[in-house]
Amino acid sequence: NAGVMQNPRHLVRRRGQEARLRCSPMKGHSHVYWYRQLPEEGLKFMVYLQKENIIDESGMPKERFSAEFPKEGPSILRIQQVVRGDSAAYFCASSPTGQPQETQYFGPGTRLLVL
Amino acid sequence: ILNVEQSPQSLHVQEGDSTNFTCSFPSSNFYALHWYRWETAKSPEALFVMTLNGDEKKKGRISATLNTKEGYSYLYIKGSQPEDSATYLCAFWDTDKLIFGTGTRLQVFP
Numbered sequence: 007n008a009g010v011m012q013n014p015r016h017l018v019r020r021r022g023q024e025a026r027l028r029c030s031p032m033k034g035h036s037h038v039y040w041y042r043q044l045p046e047e048g049l050k051f052m053v054y055l056q057k058e059n060i061i062d063e064s065g066m067p068k069e070r071f072s073a074e075f076p077k078e079g080p081s082i083l084r085i086q087q088v089v090r091g092d093s094a095a096y097f098c099a100s101s102p103t104g105q106p107q108e109t110q111y112f113g114p115g116t117r118l119l120v121l
Numbered sequence: 122i123l124n125v126e127q128s129p130q131s132l133h134v135q136e137g138d139s140t141n142f143t144c145s146f147p148s149s150n151f152y153a154l155h156w157y158r159w160e161t162a163k164s165p166e167a168l169f170v171m172t173l174n175g176d177e178k179k180k181g182r183i184s185a186t187l188n189t190k191e192g193y194s195y196l197y198i199k200g201s202q203p204e205d206s207a208t209y210l211c212a213f214w215d216t217d218k219l220i221f222g223t224g225t226r227l228q229v230f231p
Contacts (some may be wrong), residue, residue: 041221054217054218097165112164
């Protein structure tokens with residue numbers, strides 16, 4: 007049973023470009039969470055999605071950031087017109103049914119560097 | 122703003138020492154507290170999910186306790202080994218997501 011997969015593992019973008027980060031949850035998991043780790047900071051919640059629905063996006067910056075989890079395919083975190091402050095490690099996690107007592111399994115992360 | 126605090130921020134111990142760290146969280150609307158172990162350049166790895174006041178969980182030399190009434194959890198490592206070196210994160214369940222503390226960075230010297 008493959009774990010949570012994220013790609014790319016490393017992404018370099020110039021200011022103003024778009025970044026697309028992909029996350030494939032564990033098999034059988036329909037709940038996906040995105041977290042961001044800024045340099046010298048902890049993990050911060052960004053967005054929680056179920057298939058085709060955004061459940062909670064309270065941690066997402068209001069502009070330039072969007073997320074989706076289509077019926078088929080991976081969840082995508084999209085950052086438009088990247089700025090240097092977007093440089094961070096982005097992790098996704100998945101769980102089977104989104105219950106509080108369920109473990110969230112993390113992917114290896116995508117490290118975004120904006121030049 | 123919901124606060125999850127961990128202390129100490131970092132800890133250096135000798136191999137064989139036992140150690141413990143604290144996670145503090147809101148004592149109201151408690152559903153679950155998660156502990157993770159996070160090694161550099163890897164992804165966070167789940168250790169425990171704790172849901173009931175008075176819960177005690179154990180995995181090898183690592184154990185954790187939970188007090189939901191006063192809002193804290195302790196993580197204990199008995200006889201620390203160099204391979205225990207990592208950042209230990211706790212996370213509080215808030216409505217529909219986990220709120221993480223900033224972690225305790227443990228370094229175990231041989």
